[in-house]
Amino acid sequence: MPSLYVHIPFCVQKCDYCGFYSHSLVNSPKDLISLYLEGLEVEMEKRKKDAPQGVSSLFIGGGTPTSLKDRDLERLMEMIHRHFSLNVKAENTVEGNPGTITDAKLTCLRRSGINRFSLGVQTFNDKLLKAVGRMHTAQEAREAIGLLRTTGFNNINLDLMFGLPEQDMVTWQETVEEALSYSPEHLSLYGLMLEEGTPLYERYNKGLNDKRDRIEGVKIESKSRCRPTIAVQGDWIPDDDLQAEMYDWAVERLKQAKFSHYETSNFARPGYECLHNLGYWRGEDYLGLGPGGVSCLKRVRWKNIEEVRTYQSRLHNGQDPVDEAGPEALSLHECMAERMILGLRLEEGVNLDLFRKDFGVDLRDIYRDVLERYKNKDIFMFEDEYLRLNPKYSFVANSILQEFV
Numbered sequence: 001m002p003s004l005y006v007h008i009p010f011c012v013q014k015c016d017y018c019g020f021y022s023h024s025l026v027n028s029p030k031d032l033i034s035l036y037l038e039g040l041e042v043e044m045e046k047r048k049k050d051a052p053q054g055v056s057s058l059f060i061g062g063g064t065p066t067s068l069k070d071r072d073l074e075r076l077m078e079m080i081h082r083h084f085s086l087n088v089k090a091e092n093t094v095e096g097n098p099g100t101i102t103d104a105k106l107t108c109l110r111r112s113g114i115n116r117f118s119l120g121v122q123t124f125n126d127k128l129l130k131a132v133g134r135m136h137t138a139q140e141a142r143e144a145i146g147l148l149r150t151t152g153f154n155n156i157n158l159d160l161m162f163g164l165p166e167q168d169m170v171t172w173q174e175t176v177e178e179a180l181s182y183s184p185e186h187l188s189l190y191g192l193m194l195e196e197g198t199p200l201y202e203r204y205n206k207g208l209n210d211k212r213d214r215i216e217g218v219k220i221e222s223k224s225r226c227r228p229t230i231a232v233q234g235d236w237i238p239d240d241d242l243q244a245e246m247y248d249w250a251v252e253r254l255k256q257a258k259f260s261h262y263e264t265s266n267f268a269r270p271g272y273e274c275l276h277n278l279g280y281w282r283g284e285d286y287l288g289l290g291p292g293g294v295s296c297l298k299r300v301r302w303k304n305i306e307e308v309r310t311y312q313s314r315l316h317n318g319q320d321p322v323d324e325a326g327p328e329a330l331s332l333h334e335c336m337a338e339r340m341i342l343g344l345r346l347e348e349g350v351n352l353d354l355f356r357k358d359f360g361v362d363l364r365d366i367y368r369d370v371l372e373r374y375k376n377k378d379i380f381m382f383e384d385e386y387l388r389l390n391p392k393y394s395f396v397a398n399s400i401l402q403e404f405v
């Protein structure tokens with residue numbers, strides 16, 4: 001059974017750092033959501049054949065799914081149930097943001113079999129929320145958590161961000177401590193990425209250029225592709241070293257609080273790991289519906305076109321809404337590399353037996369060169385039929401993992 005992802009490409013307003021495809025409802029034409037739902041219904045009708053036995057889990061993400069009006073949310077849930085067989089005992093998640101969550105919406109979701117909620121808190125500091133253009137306050141996040149509990153959600157994830165403009169270690173620690181005080185079942189911690197084309201990126205680069213003009217002879221370093229660092233005091237975005245310290249501190253703190261660090265950015269109380277995402281990381285099949293949705297079934301991957309009107313009109317005219325790259329049959333080599341890159345982000349690592357069963361080769365033979373190169377560096381470990389990455393390197397693992405491509 002594949003897992004099912006449904007993408008809701010709408011948010012109340014865009015956050016300043018966001019490079020995802022989503023429409024700000026403040027500026028969108030009124031008919032856009034109905035066009036979206038019309039297109040989605042046709043896509044569900046076409047795609048239900050891909051999950052004849054039902055779906056292993058559901059994840060409704062975005063965007064901000066809870067920015068839909070009550071009646072649109074109800075229609076969405078009804079459509080999902082009409083086309084796909086959901087297991088109400090499986091993990092069925094909805095994402096949402098503070099300020100868009102009401103008792104009526106949560107009750108509708110609970111009634112429709114949603115049993116996990118992922119809330120975009122990011123920080124409990126109002127100044128920092130404002131600095132990145134989030135549309136909600138810390139108090140609204142607290143209220144949303146309270147409402148989730150009173151409507152019966154006993155599996156909650158809180159998304160938190162580090163590396164925000166002017167965030168120091170103390171404000172980061174305060175946010176993590178406050179999050180822990182609500183006893184969430186799951187926490188996802190993400191470092192801020194400066195995405196080209198976003199308002200935050202433009203502001204940051206302008207600030208950087210102004211400084212460059214003002215301070216003659218100061219060396220401007222670029223530590224990473226998207227995070228140039230200026231070697232003077234008063235940087236307004238934490239540099240890579242401080243971000244790494246924030247991450248390391250949180251890893252230790254969450255370990256003390258008995259969370260398992262089961263994936264680079266994800267932490268769970270025992271038994272509350274996100275099964276839907278574990279499926280991606282373990283290389284299982286998934287179906288992604290809606291504009292921008294990505295699917296991968298039997299080693300064929302495709303991505304839907306992002307623009308809502310084009311998505312809807314393609315479906316309306318009986319065409320596939322797949323983007324210009326079209327469906328791509330992944331080579332064995334690509335599938336193996338992906339299994340390594342995603343699997344090594346997991347604490348459990350890559351299962352040697354399963355790799356052999358799925359690809360007909362032993363990963364120790366295929367990747368002999370890479371493994372040899374790092375043999376004496378304490379980076380990879382073979383344990384109980386798994387290949388694992390030493391957790392010490394998880395924050396900087398990307399460059400190492402690229403060697404499997």
Ligand code: SF4
Pocket residue numbers: 010011013014015018019020022062063064097120
């Ligand atoms: S709420 Fe999420 S998806 Fe929407 S604009 Fe903000 S970061 Fe992007």
